[in-house]
Amino acid sequence: MSNPESFIDEVTDEVRRDKLFAAFRKYGWIGIALVVLTVGGAAFNEWHKASQRDAARAFGDALLAGMEAETPEARRTALAAVPASGEKAAVLNLLLASDPVEDRAATLAALEAVAQDATLPDLWRDLATLRRVIVQGTEAPLAERRAALEPLAQPGRSFRPLAAEQLAYLLVEEGKTAEAITALQALVADQEAPGGLRSRASQMIVALGGELAQG
Template identity: 55%
Template sequence: MSNPDSFIDEVSEELRRDRLFRVFRKYGWIGVVLIIGIVVGTGVVQWRNAQAEARAEAFGDAVLEAYDLGNAADRRAALAAISADGDQAHLLALIEAADPAEDKAATLAALDRMISDASLAPAYRDLAVLRRVLVAGGDMPVAERRASLEPLAEPLRPYSALAREQLAYLMVEEGKAPEAIAALQALIQEQGVSRALQSRAAQMITVLGGTPEAPPVAETATPTAEIDDGFED
């Protein structure tokens, strides 16, 4: 390469460096701001996580301390005094409704508060309705229990299978054994139903004089050795 060409290349390189330096002086502060933003954002996230962890630990400690108290009345008073919101408030409401043997009326009242809480997530309300039917038992008329359970039994509801199980038990209570056996058998055959529910349904079918059918065999994945991976030996 001739000297003039080398000189031109050197000048061009110098111009590029000068242009890059001017650009950096003009826009370099943006990168600095971005770095500061990332550092501050990371710090805020870590602080929030630490606060949430400390809050969860305090909530758990308060619940455990409440359950260490001697009687149901003191436990309920201690649980009611715990500060909670969001998911913790929902969990606390379920805890308050978890001991019907000690105080059935208070348990039903706690469940009624959950059911009437419009801010509660639908899954929590469904669980409260199901729990209330179970706790109330025979004290609640069959027609009212059915009216409470039928919406929960609709497809895609989170506790659909459990609600249909309870509806089958209502049929037993009404003396409709054949209908109950058919409903329970349908649950056994349904994909995705837990083994515990299938076992309960089978036992009830046997008690009613029926013969439970075996649940469907779950599909298994194709063995690895049978998969054509496209590679030759």
């Protein structure tokens, strides 16, 4: 004679399986849909990444082709024809601003477009602002240049040492030699400053009659 509890367990298992199969027949499409969406989503992500890579490669090729033009005019024309938006537009405008001697107005306009684009990260805007101040030189009021540079010289900004260097040159321009030397000495000791910048600062200190710190 079989054990009644064993028989009940077998019946319970059969009922459980029947309910499971019935549920799968009724709701199984949800699982299938989830699988399709998962696989499809992974495929879409791969396609999207590949598309981005292809677009970046095409953009880079177009920039290189434009930069290889024989004359500044041809170079600007070729670069201006490259379609770009967002950060790509920032890169394009910075390249368009590479001929300040040949076309000063176009250079400043391209830099201004990047500097004033609030949708861009600070990195690009700061670089454009710094470059614009350098290109403008004494044509722009000193106070205006200082106002543009001071935010860039704050801790944490990408081009802080370069902006600090330009601020030191403004002090020289104002005739504040002692203050300029102090600012330049701070740059020489600044480990975040590039080697070339520290070298320039050292040379300027000597030219101004200052002394270099003894290491």
